[in-house]
Amino acid sequence: MVSEVNAMLLQFRVKNYRSIGDEIIIDLTAGKGRELQNFCIEKNKVKILPIISFYGNNASGKSNIIDAMLCMFESVMDSHRYNEKYGLLTTPFFYDTTMRNTPTEFEVFFTIDRYEYQYGFATTSEKVHEEWLYRKMLSTNNTALKVIFEREHENIQFASSYKDFENLTGLIGEKNLALSFLAFQKNRKAKIFQNIHNWMQGVVASSNVALRKEEDYAEFYEQFDYLKSAFLEFIHEFDPLLEDIKIVEEMNRDGEFQFRIITKHNGEWYPLDIESQGTQKLFSIFISLHISLKMAPTLFICDELDASIHPLILRRIVSMFHDKEQNKMGSQLIFTAHNTIMLDRHELRRDEIWFVEKDERGYTTTYSLDSFKSSDKQIRSDMSYGKHYLSGRFGAIPYANSGVN
Numbered sequence: 001m002v003s004e005v006n007a008m009l010l011q012f013r014v015k016n017y018r019s020i021g022d023e024i025i026i027d028l029t030a031g032k033g034r035e036l037q038n039f040c041i042e043k044n045k046v047k048i049l050p051i052i053s054f055y056g057n058n059a060s061g062k063s064n065i066i067d068a069m070l071c072m073f074e075s076v077m078d079s080h081r082y083n084e085k086y087g088l089l090t091t092p093f094f095y096d097t098t099m100r101n102t103p104t105e106f107e108v109f110f111t112i113d114r115y116e117y118q119y120g121f122a123t124t125s126e127k128v129h130e131e132w133l134y135r136k137m138l139s140t141n142n143t144a145l146k147v148i149f150e151r152e153h154e155n156i157q158f159a160s161s162y163k164d165f166e167n168l169t170g171l172i173g174e175k176n177l178a179l180s181f182l183a184f185q186k187n188r189k190a191k192i193f194q195n196i197h198n199w200m201q202g203v204v205a206s207s208n209v210a211l212r213k214e215e216d217y218a219e220f221y222e223q224f225d226y227l228k229s230a231f232l233e234f235i236h237e238f239d240p241l242l243e244d245i246k247i248v249e250e251m252n253r254d255g256e257f258q259f260r261i262i263t264k265h266n267g268e269w270y271p272l273d274i275e276s277q278g279t280q281k282l283f284s285i286f287i288s289l290h291i292s293l294k295m296a297p298t299l300f301i302c303d304e305l306d307a308s309i310h311p312l313i314l315r316r317i318v319s320m321f322h323d324k325e326q327n328k329m330g331s332q333l334i335f336t337a338h339n340t341i342m343l344d345r346h347e348l349r350r351d352e353i354w355f356v357e358k359d360e361r362g363y364t365t366t367y368s369l370d371s372f373k374s375s376d377k378q379i380r381s382d383m384s385y386g387k388h389y390l391s392g393r394f395g396a397i398p399y400a401n402s403g404v405n
Helices: 062-081 160-171 178-182 188-211 214-223 227-235 277-295 311-322 369-374 385-390
Strands: 007-015 024-027 041-043 046-048 051-056 104-112 115-123 128-137 146-152 155-158 244-251 257-265 268-271 299-302 332-336 353-358 364-368
Touching (some): 007 062, 007 299, 051 062, 062 188, 062 299, 062 332, 104 188, 146 160, 188 277, 227 277, 364 369
Parallel strands (some): 051 332, 051 353
Antiparallel strands (some): 007 024, 007 104, 041 046, 353 364
16 A cells, blocks of 8 residues: 655646546646745755645536546556456546547656656547657756657557567557556566556555545554554644544454444543544544655545545645655645635645636636736735635636625
8 A cells, every 4th residue: 555656746637537528737846936935845956746726616527636636546556457348447528429439538747766757548448549658857957758658559669678568568458558567567677667556556545545434444553553643643633532542343243353443532432433524534534644744755635625624624734745844755635625724825835726617518627826827817925815716716616606706
């Protein structure tokens, strides 16, 4: 679950996925704004954002952007297992008949150590149509882009230094991503494919922790006993009355043993499900937070991070990723939210705030607050972002409020 690959996401691109019709691009490289420069993480003089937040109306497509990222990474995790019975993990834009049979496109730009990689693919549920992987030096200057491999349907062309893999192309099925297959090869030159695979696996694992059942993350806590004290220290910032927590194994009605989490109040033990929704959520996402901030550099993706938790707790969690002392690993956080407490010039940079809305065709669109700098709606760094967002100045709000001034 924990990946030790020192990677950071630079950009994500997706087209034709659920409510996303036209291409959208999420950029995690810092803009030219001078505010809060200490928030950025610098690699080879490239300034990278540790956080991207998405705000917008219900049904605008925020969750679909999150799902698209995880769908791409999960496809890499699983496509080597796909056969004729199982389709690829993609859901094209449904309400436009011309899009249903058009490939979905995913692409990421990311850095591992000194290099920047560009990896992507275009698929329908039936087959991989295209796939590509390029590399160049990570730099603020334009450096030469080198091909590692390029694919068109079953035809895969490798760079000369990776020609050893050409004799394996016949084993890669039309539903199998080449990267997924190559990551499992026992070859010294397969290290790069393994590193990319392991990074994506770490993203999926940490981001899905909050979605797991109690017995699943209970098992994780049992494997890492020291997490108990770390969690209690964390939760006591918000709930000092929770005295203790432990995991017990007991038999259910079917005669099977399962894990159960219990908490202690006033000397008595109670099941976790009597705790507030906020405490239960903090328990589940704490694993991901601990991995990201204490164990390994990770991209943590969380839909509705603010759900069931107090606004000040949301602020505390986000601040952890900005704090260089707490985020020594250089981890990143991508989240959606409705609570506007973070729409503040002291909490997030303008390029860390993104708005999501649907156009007249029902297509999801997204844009950063930083993009308003070059428009006729100049955004001063000292203005109240949250107030102006709720007034409709930035869009991405319910239609009922669109006329508010």
